[in-house]
Amino acid sequence: MKTITHVIQDPMGLHARPAGLLAKAAAACEGCSFSLTFKEQTVDAKRIMGLMKLGAKQGDTLTITCAGENEDAAAASMESFLKDNL
Amino acid sequence: MGIFDKLFHKPQSEHPVITAPVAGTAVALQEVNDPTFSQEILGKGIAIRPTGNQIVAPCDGKVDMMFDTGHAVSLISTNGMEILIHVGLETVQLKGKHYTTHAKTGDTVKQGQPLISFDREAIAAEGYDLITPIVLCNSDRFPILQAHLGAVSSGDPLLTIDA
Numbered sequence: 001m002k003t004i005t006h007v008i009q010d011p012m013g014l015h016a017r018p019a020g021l022l023a024k025a026a027a028a029c030e031g032c033s034f035s036l037t038f039k040e041q042t043v044d045a046k047r048i049m050g051l052m053k054l055g056a057k058q059g060d061t062l063t064i065t066c067a068g069e070n071e072d073a074a075a076a077s078m079e080s081f082l083k084d085n086l
Numbered sequence: 087m088g089i090f091d092k093l094f095h096k097p098q099s100e101h102p103v104i105t106a107p108v109a110g111t112a113v114a115l116q117e118v119n120d121p122t123f124s125q126e127i128l129g130k131g132i133a134i135r136p137t138g139n140q141i142v143a144p145c146d147g148k149v150d151m152m153f154d155t156g157h158a159v160s161l162i163s164t165n166g167m168e169i170l171i172h173v174g175l176e177t178v179q180l181k182g183k184h185y186t187t188h189a190k191t192g193d194t195v196k197q198g199q200p201l202i203s204f205d206r207e208a209i210a211a212e213g214y215d216l217i218t219p220i221v222l223c224n225s226d227r228f229p230i231l232q233a234h235l236g237a238v239s240s241g242d243p244l245l246t247i248d249a
Contacts, residue, residue: 016122048168
């Protein structure tokens with residue numbers, strides 16, 4: 001299990017577009033599960049609707065736990081995805 | 087029709103159907119002037135250029151999230167389809183102005199039940215595009231068999247799902 005954190009830079013927060021892209025990035029790592037925690041709510045990062053429901057805003061910290069096959073590589077690619085898109 | 091057809095090809099009537107949440111003209115999602123929708127980032131779907139003023143439930147299910155601003159609603163159908171209805175583009179910026187909600191997060195709803203009313207003329211007058219994408223966020227699990235394009239009345243079949 002590997003845990004990463006990310007502070008949201010996008011002024012619109014975790015809105016529809018980054019939520020959709022994030023779910024796609026998570027789904028691309030088929031052997032891994034990603035759970036995303038924000039303010040005591042934990043959702044499956046592969047589910048767009050769960051991500052949008054969090055209402056995470058700019059400056060909020062997201063914690064993502066990645067577990068499964070090649071979890072180190074999956075966590076690293078998730079980390080770079082978040083830097084580039086959120 | 088042979089026995090194998092009967093076994094493997096369900097008649098059209100047995101496939102789940104998502105009905106039109108609002109009257110208008112149904113167009114391909116690619117015609118929506120917002121890449122989040124047109125590039126299918128949220129999933130596959132369809133869009134309606136509304137001529138009506140009310141969004142109704144497109145299937146039986148549960149309101150997964152009613153946005154406080156009333157500009158969008160997501161539902162989970164009884165059989166697990168995750169449907170997002172976004173009333174107009176960039177309309178989050180209206181902060182609820184011109185929208186009235188008739189259901190709340192967690193409510194169980196029946197197909198055709200009112201969810202949101204909106205003042206189409208007022209929203210258009212403020213310069214917003216009212217096109218309303220209807221997206222199946224888990225279309226990987228629920229492939230769309232047929233999209234019914236063209237003029238639709240509220241409650242008409244809109245998407246036939248291969249499930």
